[in-house]
Amino acid sequence: MNPKTRITRWLAVILLSVGALFMLFPLVWMVSTAFKPQVDAFDGHLIPTHITLANFSAIFSSGSGASVLRWLVNSLFVGVTVAVLVMIIDSMAAFALARLKFFGRRVIFYIVVASLVVPFIALLIPLYLEFAGANMLDTYWVLILPYTANAFGVFLLYQFFLSIPKELEEAAVMDGVNKFQLWWRIAVPLSIPASATLGLLTFMNVYNDFFWPLVSTTSQDMRTMTVGVQLMAVGQYNTNYSLLMALTLCSVIPMLLAFLFAQKQLTQGIATTGINL
Amino acid sequence: MALRVQTAPEKVVQRGKSRRSGSMVRIIVDQFTSFLFVVPFLIAFCLFVGYPIVFGFIVSLNHWNPLAGPLGFAGWSQYATLFNMNTLAAQQFWLGLKNTVTFVIISVPVLLVLPTVLAYLIYRSPFKTLFRSIYFLPTVLSVTAVTSLWTWLLQTQGGAVNNFLHAHIPWLVEQPWAWLSIDMATVWRTLGFNLIIVYAGFTQLPQSTLEAAALDGAGAVRTFLSIALPQVRHVLAFIIVTSTISSFNLFAQSLLMTGGGPGSSTEPLTMVIYNQSFNAMHMGSAAAMAYLMAIILAAISFVQYHLTRERAS
Missing domain, CATH: 1.10.3720.10 (MetI-like)
Structure with a gap:
């Protein structure tokens, strides 16, 4: 490597490090504020002079009027349920579209792809009225069902199933395997990495969604974590930033864990499809 | 949805055989069982994407209160x-x-x-x-x-x-x-x-x-x-x-x-x-x-x- 390239490389490292500080600083500041007593919140110190857990105990104490634990459980339950349903539904659909032949296959595939460009705002009002008519507003149904129509996942797994070698399928058919077994015993095990990516991205999308839970739930008990943070930010914790940052920190912990343990799946899913859910 | 997954195999006809026999009924059955795989997705898609797209358009042609429901046909007036x-x-x-x-x-x-x-x-x-x-x-x-x-x-x-x-x-x-x-x-x-x-x-x-x-x-x-x-x-x-x-x-x-x-x-x-x-x-x-x-x-x-x-x- 010539000296000029070496200088360029280290210049890149310096620039990237400065940028990385800007990326990380807001998060560090959030953690710092969350562990500060309320009187110190505005002191401007990055390292808290007094470290306290009082903000966290205040958040989870039942007396504060907030039901943070309930919101967290709601978000996790809804996110996991949707992820599992989507992985099953989309895997079956993608398998049939990619590997089986039937009338209307092409039409269905084009509809799936076209639906990716429909903005959520166009669905918001009719979806709300649909669930209001079914008397399902403010229940788990309204928080789960709309997300099960996940065209993105069909698209993602479709591309994966196309790449399975034909010989593998033919060998299985020779052995007298039926279509369902072909899907369950061959396609599903092969697609575990792709399905895991889909499951994670779906969980992230549902856990982080704000607009739909905001309009479709009203009672304190049915709120999700994202809506809870917003409610407290404009309500009780409006100027109490120690409490608000402690709550915000709690709200992002599941996603930070997902980031730590499954970053590769997340980034691969994004890199291969480029589609934001 | 999970139940549907389990009911599918009993009706399945093996693909290899159906091709060889070439009978019309077998082809139809074969296509139908293939189609069954898409049914759970299609149900979800129709209910939560397809229907809202159509229904939203109908709502836009009416005066509509979220609590009282439709309050009369408006035609294109709300667009105008x-x-x-x-x-x-x-x-x-x-x-x-x-x-x-x-x-x-x-x-x-x-x-x-x-x-x-x-x-x-x-x-x-x-x-x-x-x-x-x-x-x-x-x-x-x-x-x-x-x-x-x-x-x-x-x-x-x-x-x-x-x-x-x-x-x-x-x-x-x-x-x-x-x-x-x-x-x-x-x-x-x-x-x-x-x-x-x-x-x-x-x-x-x-x-x-x-x-x-x-x-x-x-x-x-x-x-x-x-x-x-x-x-x-x-x-x-x-x-x-x-x-x-x-x-x-x-x-x-x-x-x-x-x-x-x-x-x-x-x-x-x-x-x-x-x-x-x-x-x-x-x-x-x-x-x-x-x-x-x-x-x-x-x-x-x-x-x-x-x-x-x-x-x-």
Whole structure:
């Protein structure tokens, strides 16, 4: 490597490090504020002079009027349920579209792809009225069902199933395997990495969604974590930033864990499809 | 849905045999059992995408109160109202559209250039994995977490940003700072997403081309502009289209950081529609706005797609 390239490389490292500080600083500041007593919140110190857990105990104490634990459980339950349903539904659909032949296959595939460009705002009002008519507003149904129509996942797994070698399928058919077994015993095990990516991205999308839970739930008990943070930010914790940052920190912990343990799946899913859910 | 999965196999006919026998009934049965795999998805899709698209259009042709239901047929009048600037609905709609377009203009170039430059720097530097992780990290956070965090950072009194700059900038409450605040929070959260996509594009660069450029004495900037960028032009075109769509859907950042203010200057179209349906209770009119917005967005995406594709190829 010539000296000029070496200088360029280290210049890149310096620039990237400065940028990385800007990326990380807001998060560090959030953690710092969350562990500060309320009187110190505005002191401007990055390292808290007094470290306290009082903000966290205040958040989870039942007396504060907030039901943070309930919101967290709601978000996790809804996110996991949707992820599992989507992985099953989309895997079956993608398998049939990619590997089986039937009338209307092409039409269905084009509809799936076209639906990716429909903005959520166009669905918001009719979806709300649909669930209001079914008397399902403010229940788990309204928080789960709309997300099960996940065209993105069909698209993602479709591309994966196309790449399975034909010989593998033919060998299985020779052995007298039926279509369902072909899907369950061959396609599903092969697609575990792709399905895991889909499951994670779906969980992230549902856990982080704000607009739909905001309009479709009203009672304190049915709120999700994202809506809870917003409610407290404009309500009780409006100027109490120690409490608000402690709550915000709690709200992002599941996603930070997902980031730590499954970053590769997340980034691969994004890199291969480029589609934001 | 799970039950359906288990009932499928009993009816299944083996494909190999059905081909050979060639009987019409067998082909139909074979096609039908294949079709069964798509049924769970189709049910969900029809109920929660297909039906709302049709139903939303019907709502937009009626006066509709969220509590009382339909209040009479309106025909095209709620669309026509949006083109009559003497009405409040029209004024709000076009102001909202103007604000949304403003945000698209100030966010999309940043969301294109910054991730591209950073992705290239990472591609050419050591510690690739570490840097990619750091820049990607905020992408996994929810929009409410990001806005509550940035609202705190951007407080005029005691906010970390003003402390750092030793300034008293009224970030969230005065223009142009309000737009800049929303833009910063959005870019901070989403640049990692685009970075991952562009980075994947750079990894397809043939190493030999880069070495040849270095031998020819091409500098770093020159190599980036003349060799790396053309390689990822399709990716960049894709990012322009998808970033425009996501910026067009701006909602939470305005609602939570500035409340649409000062005045209505950061109130995007989505917020106008939200207020029209859930606060003013004019769901029919709001549905008409949402439909018009979807059409405008589809038109913009279509034009962008064709313009960027022509340039790219």
